[in-house]
Amino acid sequence: MTVLDAQSPLVTDGGLAEPGDYLALLKPRVMSLVLLTAITGFMLAPGSIHPVLGCVAILCIAIGAGASGALNMWYDADIDRVMSRTRKRPVAAGRISPEGALAFGLTLATFSVTILGLAVNWVAASLLAFTIFFYAVIYTMGLKRSTPQNIVIGGAAGAFPPIIGWACVTGSVSMESIVLFMITFLWTPPHFWALALFKRGDYEAAGIPMLPNVAGEAATRFQILLYALILVPVGVAPWILGFAGPVYGVASVLLGLEFLRQAWATYRMADGDSLMRPAKRLFGFSIVYLFALYALLLGEAVVAKLLPAVGG
Numbered sequence: 001m002t003v004l005d006a007q008s009p010l011v012t013d014g015g016l017a018e019p020g021d022y023l024a025l026l027k028p029r030v031m032s033l034v035l036l037t038a039i040t041g042f043m044l045a046p047g048s049i050h051p052v053l054g055c056v057a058i059l060c061i062a063i064g065a066g067a068s069g070a071l072n073m074w075y076d077a078d079i080d081r082v083m084s085r086t087r088k089r090p091v092a093a094g095r096i097s098p099e100g101a102l103a104f105g106l107t108l109a110t111f112s113v114t115i116l117g118l119a120v121n122w123v124a125a126s127l128l129a130f131t132i133f134f135y136a137v138i139y140t141m142g143l144k145r146s147t148p149q150n151i152v153i154g155g156a157a158g159a160f161p162p163i164i165g166w167a168c169v170t171g172s173v174s175m176e177s178i179v180l181f182m183i184t185f186l187w188t189p190p191h192f193w194a195l196a197l198f199k200r201g202d203y204e205a206a207g208i209p210m211l212p213n214v215a216g217e218a219a220t221r222f223q224i225l226l227y228a229l230i231l232v233p234v235g236v237a238p239w240i241l242g243f244a245g246p247v248y249g250v251a252s253v254l255l256g257l258e259f260l261r262q263a264w265a266t267y268r269m270a271d272g273d274s275l276m277r278p279a280k281r282l283f284g285f286s287i288v289y290l291f292a293l294y295a296l297l298l299g300e301a302v303v304a305k306l307l308p309a310v311g312g
Helices: 019-025 028-044 051-075 098-119 122-143 150-159 161-170 175-198 200-206 211-215 217-240 246-267 277-311
Strands: none
Touching: 019 051, 019 098, 028 051, 028 150, 028 161, 028 175, 028 277, 051 098, 051 122, 051 161, 098 122, 122 150, 122 161, 150 161, 150 175, 161 175, 175 200, 175 211, 175 217, 175 246, 175 277, 200 211, 211 217, 217 246, 217 277, 246 277
């Protein structure tokens, strides 16, 4: 049996992996967000799709998201090993070989895109293929280690699922699906920069040029506030544009005001604050904010589609 040493090249004896390790390769927490946003786009889209094909579509989107996670862990194993929040990932910890993770990711990517195209439509499949490519190649292999704007541009990958869900039903992209894309796209920088503020040492050790490490904490706090000011009106936009109801409208305003309050508190955080409680609170609330917006949109969409059936 080989031994994985923190200072040695990544090695594995190939016999340590358990089923849970392959599940971890899929990044299930990220997948849960992908599924929520994709299903929301799916349910908000006009028209209908056979329930079986709908289940196939959602499954393919989930598998495609998992493929992206596996390819990310394959490529980032070297930096994952030196970061406290990622060093226990299966490739970084040596329980799955890099070759195994690469093969697993490529297999899932090919399977998900092919089945989605054959069973549903090739517009949605092409968007899924582009999303996987964008996350695994453009973001993971290109942007992440080369620019402090990595999470801004790379955030597009995580914002595509509602567009894919919409395209599964309609075979097209619409203004509504683009608004959903923009919500996630604009949410990503303040969410991850809040994390980067209190995990700055991890990113420095890994050599990742996150904004706090390159531009400093003050500039990062300002950028967080700036993006929050842009995000909140976009978060209310589904109600303003008429494809969300008053419950969503009121909730999105209240959630947005709280997001702004916490972004302001982070902006006002003292330089050199070792505890960084405002940034930690903002990071935690940002997850609640995005999940709540999409859950409300999904709930309203489900009710809207069920009411005609009940009335009939």
